[in-house]
Every structure is written in structure tokens, then in C-alpha cells.
Amino acid sequence: MKKYAIKRILQLIPILFAITFLSYGMMRIAGSDVVTRKMENTGGVVSEAALDAAREELGLDKPFLTQYFVWLGKLLRGDMGNSYVSGVSVFDTFISKLPATLLLTATSILLTIIISIPLGILSAVKQNTIADYLIRFCSFIGNSLPNFFVSLLLMYFLAIRVRIFPVIAKDVSLKSVAMPAITLAIAMSAKYLRQVRATVLDELSKDYVAGARARGVKFSVTLWKSIMKASLVTVITLLMLSVGNLLGGTAIVESIFMWDGVGKMAVDAISMRDYPIIQAYVMWMAIIYVLVNLLTDLSYRFLDPRIRLGGAKQ
């Protein structure tokens, strides 16, 4: 197990190299740099010489490969550099944004689970009944509303009409996180629900369900003890993917609700061409990707004895 985990983490290295390099390259080809960006929206004009001086200061005049390796060298020494825009240490910036993102991730995942699993199971068990159709219809709605629109609706109804949640997040608290979390949970639940339904239907058709019935076991017992547990593998897979995406920050929702998280940071950094932050972000994403994959595999092992005990064929 340990060996396996180490192996997976080692796999991270080439991925990290590839994607940081790519991102560096792309941002570079993307033309304008932070210095040019800084001049935008201000309504004024600065001389080329001043711009060049500013570039030199940031090392932006050097060839792209040099810049990349300088960055890499620093990184290996544990220094992620400073933001070009704010001048603050990238690492500190990053750490300061994490709690918000973590809270949002946790609450929206939790909400998603609370909404989607019971409904998914219900709609599978009541297949082709009114309840099923209703649940599926709701999932269609959830699936076809863009995030930004859902958040507008929520703001309108929950913050203007009934005033139970604040429009803008004032702090990293449960009350503030509610609306962004609901927004994210709506879209995710809609997807999960369908998957849970499909998995449960699949499980329902398996022999062991008939087996339990033939032994006189109550359906609800089978449902909770066997079907749920078996479906959990699917749910975990989805969850892990979502956690990965959420930990990367959700640019749209975060910026609409003024939720000061990693996603908003990334979008701002990209639009400002703040390379050090972008690099840190890209690295973060790659690390999440690999870790999430690892965790998924490990949780399969935990959940499914066939994998844990090496019983699965092939």
C-alpha cells in the first residue's frame, strides 16, 4: 500500500513538469504580460522605456526558458516567488485563500451528498413512478442552468426576497458559504443524482438482491447494507472528481459571491498575467489531480473488499 502510494506520488513529477512548462509557455505566447496589463483600464499612457524597466525588474525581459528555469530553481529551494501584481509572497497568498476554498468545497460536497444520494436512490427504487419522473425532471433543470444564473436566482430569492443569507460573503463562515455552496451543489446534485440512480438500478438487477429477497430479508435492509455500500464506489468516484474541481476553485461562483478563494485568485492572476501565482495554481491543480486519483483508488480498496483483498479478477 505504502509502495503504491509512493509510486503514485512519484508519477506526479513528470505531470508537474509538463503542465507547469506548458502553462509557462502558453502564458508566454499569450502576448501581453503583467506590465502591459497593469497599464490597462487606467485611461493613461506610459512610455515604452518605463515599461521595459518594469519588465526588467520582474525578469520578464529574459527568454522564456530562462524564466522557467529560474522559477523552477527557486521552487526547488522552496521559494515560490512573489506575485508580480501585489508583490506578496505567492505561498502566503495561496495559503490565505485556501481556507475559503476548503470550506466551500466541504459544504458544497456535503450538500450534494445530502441531496443527491437519497433522491437518487428514491428515484431508482421508485423507477417509472411519479416520484421518479419528478426527481429526474428536477435533475434536468439543475443540469441546464448555468452556474452564474443559479447564483442570481439564489441571490434574488434567498437574499432579497427572504433575506436568510447574505448576498456577499462577509467572512469565511457557514452563513456566508451557504449560497455559493448551494449554487455548486445544485449542478453537482443534478449530475450525481442521475449516476446514483443508474448505479442503484444496476445493483437492483443483480442476483444478490434477489438472493436476499429469497431469504426473506427486508428490502430496506438490503438497500442500506448492500446496495448503498456498492453504490458508494460510484459516488466516491464522482465525489473525488468534484473535490478535485472544487479545490481548484470555482472561478465563476467565487467571484459572483465575492468568496475570496483559490479560483478567484486564479482568474485574477490569469487576467493580470501574474505568472508566479498562475504557476502556483497550476501546480496545485496537478497535485490535487494526482492526490485525488490516489485517494480514489485507496477508497475503492477501503470500500470494496474485492479490491482490498486482491480478489478481483485481472
Add this chain to the structure above:
Amino acid sequence: MGKKEQGRCQKESVVLKNGQSTDNGKHVTVRVQRIRKIHIKQKLIIFSVLAVCLVVLAVFSDHLCPYDPYAQDLSSALQAPSLQHPMGTDTYGRDMLSRVISGARASIFSTFILVAVISVFGTIVGLCCGYYGGILDSVMMRISDVCLAFPGLVFAMAIAAILGGGIQNAIIALAVVSWPKYSRIARSQTLALKEEPYIHAAILAGDSSAQILVRHVLPNMIGPVLVTAMLDIGTMMMELAGLSFLGLGAQIPMAEWGSMMSGGRSMIQTYPWVVLSPGIAIFISVVIFNLLGDTVRDYLDPKNSRIK
């Protein structure tokens, strides 16, 4: 479960009269079974027709618009829905209905093209990786890892910065981060199919690898890919709308549902039709393609082979 069974099958105990009984005078209990067949084929046809309608709408949108979707008339800006303008008008006084119809082209076509490109490319890669294995497999799978691990947003924004905004570039960005999904599905399907006896039989019949891939593996693995693609049409529409929100989607004044929604979102309270009209269009098409995807899945499910 039992209840459902009972609900479905209406039970009537009927004691047949002696003379009518075929059972030599014995009393036989008869239960009437109410048959509710699920006509998957009919469902498939209905949803396919609806989907085709959408596509036709997209193709002929130019001819179907009651007004020029780009013709402005500032004097009649932001009119509420009326007989003249069933969906009202937008900020520029353009007819919303016409814009929604015309938007079908951009929205449906772009998602179609996107999904077509990623599913075809991903499938080919997955097929080859799964079938040939070896170096090709390792390399392509690492590349797909990188694409998956690469934050899509960074990519989209970089692409937009390199190539400029616009829907084509949003499509490129989404394509790069989405194809690995297909290659993974295709690969795992291919790996499983590779060991099927009929593939072995084909080898014995002297088929070349390419023939086997095209004639046997591809047709048998395309089901899950197709279903994913159908469902992805909805997903991609959402993603494009998200990119539009970030200013990375369609360029003005292009009528595209996602950007119409994001452009009109501040009017949700004041002039709701501006944002609801494209919203409803998105909803309808997402629902149609999702239902089609579900039905295709049911259709391909061997469990349902009897009730087709």
C-alpha cells in the same frame, strides 16, 4: 418493490364457469396482467426526432427568424413579450425570438462540433491505445493525464489570450481538456473487447488489426461513447455558457445562448425575458439531448433487448 409489482398487475380472481373452462371442469384462478410495455424504440424515435428538429432549427435558423436577429431598433428596446415580439426585445431593441432561433445555430452547432471533435479524437486515441498497448498507450495516457490535470480555466484563458476571444477558441480550449474522458472510455471498452471470442474469431479469419478495429471493436464499443456524447452536449453547453460569463465565449454581437444569458443577466429583475428566453432554449435542448442519451443507453442495454 413488491408493492410496485402489485400496483402494476391488476389482480382479479375470476372463477370460470364449468362449461367455459378449458381445464376439464376444474375451478381455475385467473389473474389478469395489465401489460405496460416500455417502448424504448418509440421513445428513441421521439427523442431523435426532437433532436433532429433542434438541429434543423439550427441549420435553417436564418430562414425561420421572424426578424433579423441583428437588426437594432433602439426606440423599441427592452419591450416586454407581446404578439409582435413573443419573447420581447433586448437592450438594442432586437427581437429576442429571432435571436434565440438564430442562437440555436451557434449554440447547438458549436456544442455539436465540440462534442464531435472530442469524441472522435478521444475514441480513436482510446481505441489505438487499448488495442495496441505498449509505448503508444503509455505516452498517450500520460498526455491525457496532463490534459486532465491542467486546469481548464487557465487553458481557456490562455487560448483566449493567444487566439483572441470568440466561440471557436472557447471550443478549442474545452476540447483540449475534455477529450481524455473519451479516450478513457474507449480504452477500457477496447481492453475488454479485445478478449472477446469474436475478436479472436476475426483474427483467425485473417483480419488485419485495422480491420478488426474498424469492423468489430469500434461498432461494439461505440455505445457508451455515444451515450456520453449525448449527455455531453448538455454539459458543454453549460461550459460554454460559463466561459461566456468570463468573457471567453462568443464575440458580440453573435447570438449564442450562453452569452445571451450572461449578457442579459443583470436584467433578471428588470427585464427578465432577456435572460429567460435563452435560458429556456438551453433547458429544452439540454433536456432533449439528455433524454436522447438516456434512451440510447436503454436501447443499447442488453437487458432491454426483449422490450425493444
Add this chain to the structure above:
Amino acid sequence: EDKKTLVFGDTTFNAENEEADINPQNTYAGWACIRYGVGETLFRYSDTMEIEPWIAKEYENVDELTWKITLNDGVVFSNGRVCDGEAVKESLESLVENHERAAGDLCIDSIEADGNVVTIKTTEPKPALINYLCDPYGCIIDVQAGITDNGIVIGTGPYVAADLVTDDHVDLVKNENYWNGDVNVDEITVRTISDGDTLAFALQAGEINAAYGMAYASYPLFENDDFTFSSAATSRAFYAWMNFESSVTSDPAVRKAIAMGIDKESFVSVLLNGYGYLAVGAFPDTFSFGGQNLTTESYDPDGAKKVLEDAGWVDSDGDGIREKDGEKLVIRWLTYPSRQELPLLAESAQATLKEIGMEVQINCTSDSNTIRKDPAQWDVYASAMVTAPTGDPENFFTTCALDNSVSNNGHYHSDKLEELAKEMGKEFDVEKRSELGIQMQQTVLDDNAYVFCSHLKMSMIMQSNVTGLVAHPCDYYELTADLDIN
């Protein structure tokens, strides 16, 4: 006793907009310091954009290169330090050292402080020096107190920054030592809210008391008794630059037709909901050298058609687009999305110009600043720029319209304009400068080198119990000591 608190929502207070913190010397703009009442400049602009005393009580132009500025007595920084000549000297020296644009603007040779008198010597004649000192970068800060890591400075304004998180908020508290009257509000939070809809919802929900940067489409929500608007015409102009290297826009007829083919009036009244001012020239009517003194083309599609026809642009293939010598009349319209008015202008111009037979291809990209450097990539560039940030007409021409202007990417050249600019550079008399400004604008308009569409009507929307929050034409002053909430 209840504390008076106020929350102010602002879409512009963020790093992307060059307002990462409230250090006026940090970046190009650094407006937050003065906007949020933390810092004050030596002089300020009146409502008609004339110079008024502020920290300083008067100035004297000793000779072409020497300026003597006398400070008010009793000005103190919020930390209690007296703001005397020495403090001003330190502040300005630090500014010139850290702020490249300021250094270029001010051309300071030396500064001497003597009690409340500061004497500034410039390296070359600088008629607009006092105007430049009114720029937000000219905020006098306590250099000795230093600047914190998150960019908080000590100024002389009515509020003191207590906490600041870039892109999120700055917390202000009342300056107990304020030298210039009483401060009514005890605590203010300025929230960065980048999304316009969120801003609208927050104001509706009462989570913020006042807002700056609302989307036009949301204005109707607040046009009722619960809210008050405060608006002022600013010198931020939305205007189109013509590319004189382009084969289409180098044709005077085409430029003229564009000028006649844009429906500025509807743009302002419908698309901007009336929250804008029709522009004639580069400056709004509030300036003595404003548009009221100028003439230019007005919206006249038929006239425009005729102009084009006469110049040989005719639609020979019936596709609605005119051609001349086999070249289609296609305009590549470059603009950017960060100002909500620009895409609206582009889209509306596209439609009206189509009517006179021009096809407009819009490229609305946040990379416009890079693209516009290459004249081969665009024909018309629409931008939103502050034409008179210092209340003086010269700035606009030196940055945009002259042969040696860095931003003259369309390579406009006019002998007459060059002449007038030379004169302006030497003129110290305010009225004469104003007169020159008018002539220069008219020259530019006659060439249709620029089409000025509208001026920003800067608006703040607040709950009706908020008073003293007044929009100012220069866009610099927002939170002042007058601010109150009942």
C-alpha cells in the same frame, strides 16, 4: 452611543484595476487613497474643475521653474504627526522616486521645505504642475510612518485604514485627529464586489449602503424613493480612434461617414439609460474648454450615405456593403470589455454603420492594448480614457494625438495640431490654454481623427439615508468628511 457605520460597495477596487491597495505611490493609478478619504492632495479640484486649496492654502509661480506652495496651519496626519513642509517634501520626494509617471509629469529638480512653505524647482517649465499635484498620486502621506505590507499608508484624510485585503475589502475608521472639520461616520467598509449583479443585489438587500460601478441595466431597480443617485459628468470619454494607416479609415470620407453614422444620442439615452453625456469633443461641458465650444458631425445616416457615395464607395454587388476599387467597406473595430459601455457602443455602432453600408467586425478583447500597437490589425479603436485627469487640456493631446505621443497608434498627423501643441507647451495662462485646447479639439474633429461619443456620467447609488456622498467630475473624491448616514 451607537456607532455610525457604512458599507460601500465598489467594483473597481481590485488589483486588476490597478487598485490593489491604498498606497498612492504604489502603482500607476493608486486612486483608492484619495477616493476613500485616507489621503489628501495639496490642492484639489472644484466642481467646475478649477484648482482649490486643500492641504495647501496657496501657491505662487515665482518663475517658470519655481513654485512656492504655502500649507495650511494645523494640518496633521491621522497618527498625530504635523503635516508641515518637511513632511510634504518627504512625501513628494518619495513619490518621484517610486512613481515613474509622477516623475515624468512633475520633472522636479529640487524641493525645499521651510516651515509651512515648500518650494519646488522643476527641470523644465511646467505650467500644469499644480494640476499634476492634484492627481491622486500627489496624496501627501507620512513617509516616516512607512507603508505596511498590505499597502496601508497614513494620510491626512478623514478616514484611517484599519485593515486591508487586496481584492476583498478595506476597513476604514474615523480619523480622530482630522484637521479639517468633523467626521460623521465612525466606521466604513469598502467592499470589492467585482460582479455588477452582485453589487446590485447587495445594495437591494441592504448589505451595502452605497455602490459605485453599477451596471446600467440595474439602474431602474434603484430609481425609487429608497435610493438616491449622485452623478457627475467626468472627463472619461468613450471615443473611437481612427487608424490613418488603414486603407479604409485613411479615407476622409469614410471617417466622416463613421462620425455621421454613429447614433450617439440613442447610445446615451437608451443603452446608457441616460446615465451618460453626449460628447462633442474630448472634454465635457463642465470644463471651460468643453464641447460647448465645438462643432462636429451629428447623426445623419442619409448624409453619411451621400458622403460615401460621393467618395466612390458604392454597393455594386447588392450585399448591402459598399465597395470601392474592389475593396469592401469593412471596418475592424477594436475595443475591450472591461468598461461596460464599450461593447454597447461597438454593438450599436455596428448596427447603425451597417445601415450606411459599412460592415463592422468587432474584436472585443482584453488584449486590445497589445493589438492596437500594430496598426495593421485594426481600423477603429474604441476606448474609454480620462482625457483631462488634471483638469488641463494638454494631457489628452500629448498622449494621444501628436507625432511623438506614445499612444498615437493610429499615426494621426496634423501640421496644425503640432503647431498649436507647441504653443500650448509654453503657455502658462489658464485662459489662453483653454482657448488653445478648444482650437486643438476642433482641428482633430475637423479631421474626424477621433469620434467622441459620450462622457461618463459617474454615478454612485446609495440608500436614501446616506448623505454627503457626491459624485465629482474628476472621479477622485468619493468618501469625504461630509459623508453621513442617518
Add this chain to the structure above:
Amino acid sequence: MNTLLEAEHLTKVFAQRGKEPFKAVDDVSFSLQAGETLGIVGESGSGKSTLAKMITRLTDITDGTLKFQGKDITKLKQSQLRDVYGNIQMVFQNPAGSFDPRRTLGDGIGESLRNRGMKKTDIAIRVKELLEQCGLDGELAKRYPHEVSGGQCQRAAIARALAVEPKVLICDEATSSLDVTIQKQIMELLEELKDTHGLSFIFICHNLALVQSFCDKVLVLYDGKVVESGKPDDIINEPKEAYTKKLVDAVFE
């Protein structure tokens, strides 16, 4: 006699991820003469199918040599194997699974002919002929695998194998998933083919009774190794190895 197949020390090792490599077939040698029928018996998982796949080169041979009519075919590539497949064919365990579910039986039967450049019309005629030879209606060519019964499907599979007129036919448990009645019909068909075409068989089966009635020679596999070989009657009546004994004893009568 004319030796068709010669296998020497055939070994198959499966490399398994994270586990010890697994030897599925271990040092198996045999030879097959023209017209001879070789039975292979053994419990589930003893390596019978793996051996069959090695002979048809559907899986790579880890060690040992395989000769067909004296020519070494151990290392040939798939493209070079086409000629070999003209002589060796195989009938699979699971009849329905051995036809592409998306193609008609006729398509499957004619595939090898098509690959050998036969014309479409000729193929149709030949397919009909083959089906009839296997006791099926020629019309069945138009059906899909799921539209025919298991027995019909297996006959079609045999027809497919016969299409190229092979010299060796490998039957991997060709009847075990079928009903006894249908099983019997198939055995009769194979019997007939043996007589009329002089085919050689490798007959993999775990039903000893069938092997006894059909085969000339038997290999008993256990854990991938040959534990016993010889004439079927001898092995069944006088099993030498304990394993063989167990196998024989387990049969219900």
C-alpha cells in the same frame, strides 16, 4: 503419418501487475497427425483455453516452439499468420459470444473468404453451402447471433471455421454451454466432418464421456502441466495419476 502440428515445451507466463508472474501453461509438448483427434481434459483453470490460444497464436508464446507442417510459427506476426489460419481454425466455447453481435452470421462466416479476396456473390453462395453442410438453413446467414439458438450459433461457428477448409480444427469446449440434445447434434456433426473431410481435431472438453467417444489421444492438464497422456480408454479405465482418478470418479452415471 503426416505430422501437422508439433508443440515442444510450450510455456505461457502471464505477467501480473503487482503479483508474481503466473504460469498458466507449463512445458506442454504434443504432436498432432493428419486425421487424428487429440483430446485435452482438465478442470477449470488448468490452462486448456490458454493452450488453445497459444496454438492459434491468439496469445503470445512465452517459451517453447510450435511448428505447423514443419514450419516454425512460434514467432510469426499477425500479418504473417494469415496463411497459417488457412489451415488452423478454432471453435470457441461460448457460441453466441464468438460472433460479433452487430453483424450477421453470414458476415462472420464469410469474413475469412472476404479477406482472401473472394467476390461478394461467391461468398454468399459459399456461406449458404457451409451452413447447409452444418445442418442449417441457408437463410440463417441473414440472422444476428441473438436471433438464433445456442445450437444453431455453434453450428454457424463451425461453418465459419470450415470456410477456409482448414486441416486442423480446435474445439475449445465447443459443446459445454449447450443442452445435451444439442450437444449431441454437434458431436454428430463433428464426427461427420472427421469422416468426410479427414479433419484433425484438438478437442478441449471437460466431459470425459465425450472425449472418450471422440478422441484418439488425450492429454490431461493439471495446473498447466500435462499429468497424463495416452489413449482415452486407458486413461479412463486405468488412471495412473491421482488427479485423473479424481476426475474420472466424479462423473455421475
Add this chain to the structure above:
Amino acid sequence: MENKILIYDSVEISFDGEAVVHDVSFSLTPGEILGLVGESGSGKSTLIKAAMGLLGSGGLVTRGNICYMGQNILDISEKEKRKIRGAGIGMIFQDAGASLCPIRTIGDQIYESMRAHKKVSRNEAKDHAMELFEKLNFKDSQRVWDSYPFELSGGMNQRAGIAISMLMNPPILLADEPTSALDVSVQRQVVREMLKLRELFGTAIIIVTHDIGVVRAMADTVLVLKNGKMVEYGEAEKVLNHPQDPYTKKLLAAVPRLKRKERS
């Protein structure tokens, strides 16, 4: 009549309105073993599933009755059916391994099944199960109790399946091809276990199989089914040795026999 514990009376079973089993009648006395043979798809599984109420959503007994201990078990509520399932009628599936939940231990599932019918503690259930395991010749009962289905061989799973079914001591056991998934040696073992059951508990068994050898070894009576219709029903001896129906004859003739010199 009173010693008939299971009676099928003119049973017709339909799926979605299409009858697949027609007019089948037979009965079972305690301790009787009934062999159900017939070609694939003839309705054997359907017939025994009907008694368990496991026909699924599309299936229904459209005619006739099935009586267990004098009670018509077709028209009772799901709750009452649940009482009979397991405790009254046990079932062994073709692939007993698959009829056990793959991700829970055998012990867990045994306990759960027993709990469904009476209040027992886990330890009681375990003791009970161990006892039966011993009787069924399991070598290491503790290991079986703690194992997941996939950790056991096919034969062990099958026997575990039998054990679970037997724990409730049902008077009737329905076995759907309990041996066809197994190899010959294991198959023999399973047959032996089932015979032992009857010996120990007097269980009546219906065994569905393709293997005439198994029927010969076990069954008291034989029912031959073809296309959903009964073609022959009677004592095993008689049916196997003197078949009347042509189909039965054909079936028996098709069975390959091992030719041995002599049998001890």
C-alpha cells in the same frame, strides 16, 4: 393430501402478457426430491421463481395456484411472502456466489437472513451457523463465516449458499441448477450435501438441472418440461428408465456416457 407441502395447480406464468409456462401441476411431499429437467428456456427457472414471488416486474402467475402448506402463496401480501421466503421455502441459485452480496461477509449475510425471521443475537446466529457448517463438512467454519464470497471457491460459495438457505430449516428447498457452474468434482460434493440435507432435516427439494446424471443420483420424481409444457411427470425410476414421451427419450439418448470396464 395433507402431507403435500407444496402444490402447483394448473400454473400458467406470463411475462408481459406472453405465457411462457402453461398449465403445470405437480406437488411435493416432505423429503421428496423432484428433478426438473428440460431444454434451455423451457421455463424451469421461471417455475420455481414463481413460488418465491421472484418473477420480477414483468412476470405474473396468470392462472392457477401455488399452495404452500395449504396457503395460496400467490395472493398474499409482500410482508407475508417475506415470512415464507427463507423460512418456509429456501432457494439456491444457479450461481450461489452471485446471490450473495459481494462486498459483505458470509457471516454478515447469514446473520441478516436469520434476523429477518426471528430475533437472534449475532453470537446465537453464528453458533447456529457453525453447527450447520460442521454438518455440511466445511473444514474451517470460522474462516467461511468471516469470508467475503469472492474469497471462497465456487464450490464453497455454493455450499455457503445452501447453508444460508438451510439455516432457517425450511421444509422446502428450491435449487436452480445448483451444480452447472461447478466443475465435476465440486459438483459431486454439492450433490452429496443436498442428499445429506434431506437425511438430516427431511427437506423436500426441487432441483433444476441439465445433468441427467445428477437427476439419476438424487431425484425421487422427475418432471420434464418442454416449451413451458409438462411432457412427463412421474417417479424418477420410471421416467428415466422407461420414458414415454419422445422428447424425454431424445433427451436421455443424448446424454453421453463414460464407458468403463467395470465399476466397483
